[in-house]
Amino acid sequence: MLHVSTRGEAPPIGFADALLTGLARDGGLYMPERFPVLAPETIAGFAGRRFADVAKTVLGALVDGELAGPDLDRMIEASYATFRHPAVCPLVQIGDNLFVLELFHGPTLAFKDVAMQLLGQLMDHVLRARGQRATIVGATSGDTGSAAVEAFRGLSQVDVFILYPHGRVSEVQRRQMTGVDAPNVHAVALEGTFDDAQAIVKGMFNHARFRDEMQLSGVNSINWARVAAQATYYFTAAASLGGPHRPVSFSVPTGNFGDVLAGYVAKRMGLPIERLMVATNANDILARTLESGAYEPRGVVPTASPSMDIQVSSNFERLLFEAYGRDGTAVRRLMAGLQQGRRFMIEAGPLQAIRAEFSGSAVDEAATADEIGRTWREAGYLLDPHTAVGVRAARGGLGHDPATPVVVLGTAHPAKFPDAVERATGVRPPLPPHLADLMDRPERFTVLPAEQGAVEAFIRDRGRAVRGAAA
Numbered sequence: 001m002l003h004v005s006t007r008g009e010a011p012p013i014g015f016a017d018a019l020l021t022g023l024a025r026d027g028g029l030y031m032p033e034r035f036p037v038l039a040p041e042t043i044a045g046f047a048g049r050r051f052a053d054v055a056k057t058v059l060g061a062l063v064d065g066e067l068a069g070p071d072l073d074r075m076i077e078a079s080y081a082t083f084r085h086p087a088v089c090p091l092v093q094i095g096d097n098l099f100v101l102e103l104f105h106g107p108t109l110a111f112k113d114v115a116m117q118l119l120g121q122l123m124d125h126v127l128r129a130r131g132q133r134a135t136i137v138g139a140t141s142g143d144t145g146s147a148a149v150e151a152f153r154g155l156s157q158v159d160v161f162i163l164y165p166h167g168r169v170s171e172v173q174r175r176q177m178t179g180v181d182a183p184n185v186h187a188v189a190l191e192g193t194f195d196d197a198q199a200i201v202k203g204m205f206n207h208a209r210f211r212d213e214m215q216l217s218g219v220n221s222i223n224w225a226r227v228a229a230q231a232t233y234y235f236t237a238a239a240s241l242g243g244p245h246r247p248v249s250f251s252v253p254t255g256n257f258g259d260v261l262a263g264y265v266a267k268r269m270g271l272p273i274e275r276l277m278v279a280t281n282a283n284d285i286l287a288r289t290l291e292s293g294a295y296e297p298r299g300v301v302p303t304a305s306p307s308m309d310i311q312v313s314s315n316f317e318r319l320l321f322e323a324y325g326r327d328g329t330a331v332r333r334l335m336a337g338l339q340q341g342r343r344f345m346i347e348a349g350p351l352q353a354i355r356a357e358f359s360g361s362a363v364d365e366a367a368t369a370d371e372i373g374r375t376w377r378e379a380g381y382l383l384d385p386h387t388a389v390g391v392r393a394a395r396g397g398l399g400h401d402p403a404t405p406v407v408v409l410g411t412a413h414p415a416k417f418p419d420a421v422e423r424a425t426g427v428r429p430p431l432p433p434h435l436a437d438l439m440d441r442p443e444r445f446t447v448l449p450a451e452q453g454a455v456e457a458f459i460r461d462r463g464r465a466v467r468g469a470a471a
């Protein structure tokens with residue numbers, strides 16, 4: 001299967017190349033040239049199956065070439081063996097027809113582990129087989145970075161550089177990135193926002209000489225493999241609630257639009273999803289866009305759900321590609337409008353296509369705190385602030401049939417954001433035993449201005465140093 005760029009100008013490539021390439025050379029994002037469709041009996045058969053077995057079927061349909069077959073199955077088994085819950089991603093009922101899909105039982109307590117544990121295995125495998133090294137660059141609002149550090153630390157073929165917004169992640173998130181003693185891992189505290197960090201990462205990919213010199217690779221949801229691996233849990237959740245014979249809706253706490261796009265992919269692969277609810281915090285660009293059709297970033301405001309403090313939502317480009325009938329020229333025009341005029345307008349037809357599958361809602365800070373308190377009182381269940389945004393949006397039920405179960409993606413463990421949880425409930429969730437000493441670990445990070453030149457100079461310097469020491 002080949003993968004095509006959303007901007008239509010980069011040559012199509014196979015899965016392993018898309019995995020290593022990150023951003024396409026025309027600035028676009030890779031998508032498979034078609035979505036494989038799973039038979040209804042196959043999906044029904046997922047009920048009660050092990051998570052790793054479902055992943056083998058779902059990813060087996062998306063992955064081909066040098067990564068397919070027994071190697072893929074072995075890496076899937078190894079990835080999910082790192083999760084602390086036997087079900088990997090268990091489903092918990094918190095109300096009538098309301099469920100939380102707990103995606104946070106991996107090593108760093110956030111949903112990113114589900115894909116990142118596998119990405120570490122896949123990249124290491126391909127790089128070793130090809131005798132190559134890579135410099136991984138990632139932008140994070142807290143969780144992608146910690147998951148990447150955990151998945152790639154100590155691997156011989158890669159240096160990892162993670163850019164996070166200085167002072168705008170939780171202490172647990174920061175320490176998960178800075179408290180790791182591995183010479184191939186570099187945490188960079190950027191004097192800016194997540195959007196600045198993501199723009200610098202994309203800028204480095206678009207700087208061809210630097211990209212080739214450092215052999216850049218990406219682990220943000222820029223990377224198609226991340227989105228593909230996140231599709232699995234939509235299938236496990238829906239099958240356990242009677243899918244595909246009973247439709248299910250999902251409410252997805254959203255920032256960079258990768259997780260909810262994975263739901264769209266599951267739907268294209270044959271899973272009957274009624275609604276995909278795009279739940280944002282006060283950084284509500286996606287809810288506004290679904291409402292008005294105008295995509296207009298505003299300044300980022302800090303919230304209690306910092307991982308969603310994003311205004312330039314990378315994966316929305318993939319949805320535009322779909323809504324515009326996979327017309328790369330149309331996507332290039334919209335993205336040029338964003339670059340030049342800081343906005344674009346989605347035309348009526350594509351907007352209607354998007355609204356047929358997605359609804360948007362923004363949840364402010366007071367409602368988020370109120371939801372954490374309410375769910376604790378009514379269901380005895382502790383929500384982290386990101387998941388609380390999803391639960392609140394699900395209760396609002398925009399465009400949703402109340403007879404259809406709603407699954408909220410539980411994107412982070414409450415112990416990652418203990419201050420917000422304690423303020424709302426009086427309960428301070430403890431870190432699980434494997435992270436009990438996190439707050440005592442020495443920290444190692446570098447503060448840099450939000451300038452691409454400064455970041456490139458740092459990566460050149462440290463990347464070489466690591467290679468020199470390893471040689």
Ligand SMILES: Cc1ncc(COP(=O)(O)O)c(C=O)c1O
Pocket residue numbers: 110111142143144221253254255256257258259260307308386387411412
């Ligand atoms: C805890 C948490 N919830 C939700 C999100 C939003 O996910 P996405 O960026 O895929 O929309 C993120 C980060 O992306 C996150 O870390």
Ligand SMILES: N[C@@H](CCOP(=O)(O)O)C(=O)O
Pocket residue numbers: 139140141142143144145219220221222255256258307308314
């Ligand atoms: N919320 C994310 C932001 C990056 O998203 P990604 O899915 O594109 O990696 C984070 O926690 O870093």
